[in-house]
Amino acid sequence: MTIKKNIMDDYYKYVEDKYCSETLDEVLGKKYFIKDQFGTGNFFRIKIEEGLEISGFDISKMEMDFDNRVPHEDILEVGYCYGGETKILSLPDGKEYTFKKDDICIYNTLNKLDYFKFKYRNCKAMSIHMNFNSIKNAMNSIWEDEILRDWQENINNIFKENILIVEKASYDLRKIAQEIDTISSNNMMGYMKLKLKTIEFLATFLEEKSKENFKNIKNKEVQIITKAKEIINENIENTPSVKELANQLNTSVYKLQKGFKDITGDTVYEYIKKAKIEKAKYLLKNSNLSILEIANEIGYENPSKFANVFKRYNDITPLKYRKSK
Structure with missing residues (x-):
């Protein structure tokens, strides 16, 4: 049987070969001593199930690097720092990150970076990794395409132009991370608790990001519709097509059509007609133009x-409206 490897297998094989004095097999995973x-x-590394694992470190002082030029699967990593700090340098883009107490670190393995350099100082952290290719294989094929589209859109919205993001963890994520840290993983009950909390951490993170992205999308949508209304009102005689x-x-x-309906309650076509009528009402009240001239x-x-x-x-007809005003 061929064992399929991913970037996490490569990473921990590299850590073991270059930086470790010994390893210790545990009930649910493996520990690596520097x-x-x-x-x-x-x-440490613990495989929760196929496509889902948790890993981490507790390091007083260390510097290491990792060659990232390997084929990657679609893995989302979300980490949490309990204390201390880690400096991360990505190459060749030369971006530097500081991962410290109560931060979360979000990383997408599908990238074109060549190397990472890490500098640990009294740092304790954990990371949860979800391999979407493995998760996808377990999906009901009826829903697969729809879920894939939603997943990819959500991930794109999270990362945009970034490969790695460091930001402050929410209260809920900090609470779950602290609970994970207290779980003993040397028995079946511990495994069940760890699995539930690992999934809860990921689900909470994705839910928070989804709400944040929705808010950003709505703000951008409002800006687009506001600009669209300006264009329509400035070109009322010869309005552009949708x-x-x-x-x-x-x-x-x-x-555009969906945004107009959501924000104004009208279709673009209906909004244009109403805008024309409002302009006509203004001209009927405030000008001496004839009905024909106003129509034109x-x-x-x-x-x-x-x-x-x-x-x-x-x-009411335009003429009666003018007389009434």
Whole structure:
């Protein structure tokens, strides 16, 4: 039987071969003790189930590097720092990160970075890794495509242009991480608790990010619709088509139409008609333009058509509206 390896297997094989004096097999995983010439402390790795594992370290002082130029599977890593700090340098982009107490570190293995350098100082941390390729194989095929699309969109929204993100953990994530740290993994009850808390940590993280992304998307959506309304009102005589409007705003027709409906309650077409009528009402009250001129001003060549539309929205003809005002 061929054992399929992933980046985590490569990472811990590298740690064991280069930096460890000895290893210790435990009930649920393995512990790696650092050689004296490299520092003081240990790493650990526990496989919860296929595609899900937890690992971590408790290191007083150490510097190490890792060659990242290997084929990667789609693994999401979410780490938590209990104390101390780790300096991380990624190459060739030269970005530096500081991972310290109460921080979470989010990493996507699908990247083109060549190397990582780590500098540990009295740092204790844990990381949860979810291999999406393994999880996907267990999915019901009916839902697979939909889940994959949602997953990829969520991951893209989290990382955007970044490979690695360090930020403060929420209260809920800190609480779960502390609970994980107290669980003994040397018996079946401990394994069950560890599995539940590991999944809870990941689920809480993804739920928080989903809400954050939704808020960002809504803010961006509001900005797009506001700009769209400005374009429509500035070009009321010759309003752009929905496709032209979407192109100007660098969005899709679908997103533009959905955003308009969600935010204004109207379709783009309905909003344009209402905007034209509002402009007509203003001109009827505040100008001496004829009905024909007003109709032309808002893009109606046929005054009868304009009058019919106006009456449909206001229950009164343009002429009677002018007289009443």
